[in-house]
Amino acid sequence: MKNSTLKFFLGVFLLSSFVFMFPLHAQYPAQYANxxxxxxxxxxxxxxxxxxxxxxxxxxxFFKKLNYGEGFILH
Incomplete structure:
Protein backbone atom coordinates (compact mmCIF):
# COMPACT_ATOMS: atom_id res chain seq x y z
CA MET A 1 0.00 0.00 0.00
CA LYS A 2 2.73 2.49 0.95
CA ASN A 3 4.82 1.64 -2.11
CA SER A 4 1.97 2.23 -4.55
CA THR A 5 1.04 5.51 -2.84
CA LEU A 6 4.64 6.66 -3.04
CA LYS A 7 4.80 5.76 -6.73
CA PHE A 8 1.55 7.61 -7.37
CA PHE A 9 2.72 10.83 -5.69
CA LEU A 10 6.12 10.58 -7.37
CA GLY A 11 4.42 10.20 -10.74
CA VAL A 12 2.12 13.16 -10.07
CA PHE A 13 5.11 15.26 -8.99
CA LEU A 14 7.15 14.38 -12.08
CA LEU A 15 4.23 14.96 -14.42
CA SER A 16 3.33 18.29 -12.84
CA SER A 17 6.95 19.48 -12.87
CA PHE A 18 7.23 18.57 -16.55
CA VAL A 19 3.96 20.33 -17.38
CA PHE A 20 5.00 23.52 -15.55
CA MET A 21 8.64 23.56 -16.67
CA PHE A 22 8.11 22.73 -20.34
CA PRO A 23 6.70 26.17 -21.25
CA LEU A 24 9.74 27.80 -19.64
CA HIS A 25 12.08 25.80 -21.86
CA ALA A 26 10.04 26.68 -24.92
CA GLN A 27 10.74 30.39 -24.35
CA TYR A 28 14.53 29.95 -24.59
CA PRO A 29 15.71 29.09 -28.09
CA ALA A 30 19.08 27.45 -28.55
CA GLN A 31 20.59 30.72 -29.77
CA TYR A 32 20.13 32.64 -26.50
CA ALA A 33 23.81 32.16 -25.59
CA ASN A 34 25.24 33.96 -28.62
CA PHE A 62 43.31 32.48 -14.89
CA PHE A 63 40.25 34.48 -15.95
CA LYS A 64 42.04 35.82 -19.03
CA LYS A 65 42.67 32.22 -20.11
CA LEU A 66 39.00 31.40 -19.55
CA ASN A 67 37.93 34.34 -21.70
CA TYR A 68 37.95 32.61 -25.08
CA GLY A 69 35.42 33.67 -27.67
CA GLU A 70 32.63 35.86 -26.32
CA GLY A 71 32.22 34.11 -22.98
CA PHE A 72 32.62 37.18 -20.77
CA ILE A 73 34.38 40.52 -20.54
CA LEU A 74 37.18 41.00 -18.02
CA HIS A 75 37.82 44.62 -16.93
Whole structure:
Protein backbone atom coordinates (compact mmCIF):
# COMPACT_ATOMS: atom_id res chain seq x y z
CA MET A 1 0.00 0.00 0.00
CA LYS A 2 2.73 2.49 0.95
CA ASN A 3 4.82 1.64 -2.11
CA SER A 4 1.97 2.23 -4.55
CA THR A 5 1.04 5.51 -2.84
CA LEU A 6 4.64 6.66 -3.04
CA LYS A 7 4.80 5.76 -6.73
CA PHE A 8 1.55 7.61 -7.37
CA PHE A 9 2.72 10.83 -5.69
CA LEU A 10 6.12 10.58 -7.37
CA GLY A 11 4.42 10.20 -10.74
CA VAL A 12 2.12 13.16 -10.07
CA PHE A 13 5.11 15.26 -8.99
CA LEU A 14 7.15 14.38 -12.08
CA LEU A 15 4.23 14.96 -14.42
CA SER A 16 3.33 18.29 -12.84
CA SER A 17 6.95 19.48 -12.87
CA PHE A 18 7.23 18.57 -16.55
CA VAL A 19 3.96 20.33 -17.38
CA PHE A 20 5.00 23.52 -15.55
CA MET A 21 8.64 23.56 -16.67
CA PHE A 22 8.11 22.73 -20.34
CA PRO A 23 6.70 26.17 -21.25
CA LEU A 24 9.74 27.80 -19.64
CA HIS A 25 12.08 25.80 -21.86
CA ALA A 26 10.04 26.68 -24.92
CA GLN A 27 10.74 30.39 -24.35
CA TYR A 28 14.53 29.95 -24.59
CA PRO A 29 15.71 29.09 -28.09
CA ALA A 30 19.08 27.45 -28.55
CA GLN A 31 20.59 30.72 -29.77
CA TYR A 32 20.13 32.64 -26.50
CA ALA A 33 23.81 32.16 -25.59
CA ASN A 34 25.24 33.96 -28.62
CA UNK A 35 25.94 37.14 -26.66
CA UNK A 36 28.31 37.69 -23.80
CA UNK A 37 27.20 35.82 -20.72
CA UNK A 38 28.49 38.16 -18.03
CA UNK A 39 31.03 40.84 -17.21
CA UNK A 40 33.74 40.71 -14.56
CA UNK A 41 35.12 43.81 -12.88
CA UNK A 42 38.33 43.06 -11.00
CA UNK A 43 39.86 45.34 -8.35
CA UNK A 44 43.25 44.62 -6.86
CA UNK A 45 46.19 46.61 -5.56
CA UNK A 46 49.92 46.10 -5.81
CA UNK A 47 50.38 47.68 -2.35
CA UNK A 48 49.06 44.72 -0.34
CA UNK A 49 50.80 41.76 1.26
CA UNK A 50 52.93 39.81 -1.22
CA UNK A 51 50.82 36.65 -1.10
CA UNK A 52 47.65 38.64 -1.82
CA UNK A 53 49.26 40.40 -4.79
CA UNK A 54 50.50 37.09 -6.17
CA UNK A 55 47.06 35.51 -5.77
CA UNK A 56 45.38 38.48 -7.49
CA UNK A 57 47.79 38.31 -10.43
CA UNK A 58 47.23 34.55 -10.76
CA UNK A 59 43.46 35.04 -10.64
CA UNK A 60 43.57 37.68 -13.39
CA UNK A 61 45.66 35.39 -15.60
CA PHE A 62 43.31 32.48 -14.89
CA PHE A 63 40.25 34.48 -15.95
CA LYS A 64 42.04 35.82 -19.03
CA LYS A 65 42.67 32.22 -20.11
CA LEU A 66 39.00 31.40 -19.55
CA ASN A 67 37.93 34.34 -21.70
CA TYR A 68 37.95 32.61 -25.08
CA GLY A 69 35.42 33.67 -27.67
CA GLU A 70 32.63 35.86 -26.32
CA GLY A 71 32.22 34.11 -22.98
CA PHE A 72 32.62 37.18 -20.77
CA ILE A 73 34.38 40.52 -20.54
CA LEU A 74 37.18 41.00 -18.02
CA HIS A 75 37.82 44.62 -16.93
Missing amino acids: GQRFKILVFHTKHAEGAHVQFAEQAVE
